[in-house]
Amino acid sequence: MRPLALIALVLVLGSVAVPSAEARKATPVARRQIDTLIDRFVKDVVQRKNLAEGWMLAGPYLRGGTTRSAWLSGKGVTVEAFPAIGTDFRHAWTGSFLSPTRAELTVTLRSRGRNAQLLESQTVVVKEHGHWLVDTFYPAGIIRLGRGHAGSCGKPSCSISGPNDFGPQGAGGGQEGLPSHDAAHWLWIVLGSLGGFLAATGGGLLLRVRLRDRRARLAYQASRLGSSQDRGLVDSR
Numbered sequence: 001m002r003p004l005a006l007i008a009l010v011l012v013l014g015s016v017a018v019p020s021a022e023a024r025k026a027t028p029v030a031r032r033q034i035d036t037l038i039d040r041f042v043k044d045v046v047q048r049k050n051l052a053e054g055w056m057l058a059g060p061y062l063r064g065g066t067t068r069s070a071w072l073s074g075k076g077v078t079v080e081a082f083p084a085i086g087t088d089f090r091h092a093w094t095g096s097f098l099s100p101t102r103a104e105l106t107v108t109l110r111s112r113g114r115n116a117q118l119l120e121s122q123t124v125v126v127k128e129h130g131h132w133l134v135d136t137f138y139p140a141g142i143i144r145l146g147r148g149h150a151g152s153c154g155k156p157s158c159s160i161s162g163p164n165d166f167g168p169q170g171a172g173g174g175q176e177g178l179p180s181h182d183a184a185h186w187l188w189i190v191l192g193s194l195g196g197f198l199a200a201t202g203g204g205l206l207l208r209v210r211l212r213d214r215r216a217r218l219a220y221q222a223s224r225l226g227s228s229q230d231r232g233l234v235d236s237r
Helices: 003-017 028-046 051-057 060-064 068-073 180-201 204-230
Strands: 093-099 102-110 117-128 131-144
Touching: 028 051, 028 093, 028 102, 028 117, 028 131, 051 068, 060 131
Parallel strands: none
Antiparallel strands: 093 102, 102 117, 117 131
């Protein structure tokens, strides 16, 4: 391995494994504030219950590719809708604080029914003018829990779909893949939010490593969920 590549690898692995000193400065108050932020954001934006309130919770990168009027109309919301079940999403996230004003989270939501899905969204929250805002929120992976799903791709028949699966090749063509409008909508949301994330952090290489690791974890979770389903432990409502 070339010296520069080795140095880059060490830096990336070090940044993943070792939290910074600032990451340990998160206070209970900040965590409670983010609990409230995620709960409101999922309800107002992801579930589309109150887009006007949701606009007030969106950071500059979520707002950057749209306008308030387009957002309120529902056509310009830069976050994909998802029929998440539940009434309290304060603890639907895990993650770490990079500084007292910035945190990287993973928000996990589930839909209802035989064909339930688990959605994992990579999320960045920032504190501006004393208020926490959701700056990026993009799908890092979908696990489909219903029977008959297999493999990893952008098609509804697959068990797992990740960011790379929503491109022209991953989504597939014709009637077998995602409808062209839906595939393009997902792709623009992923690319727009991903661009904001990269611009905000400058961590392109680190993000590639994290997405690769997340994909492997999604595959593992899907296999575990499949085994649980065979044992009758997964909700079949």
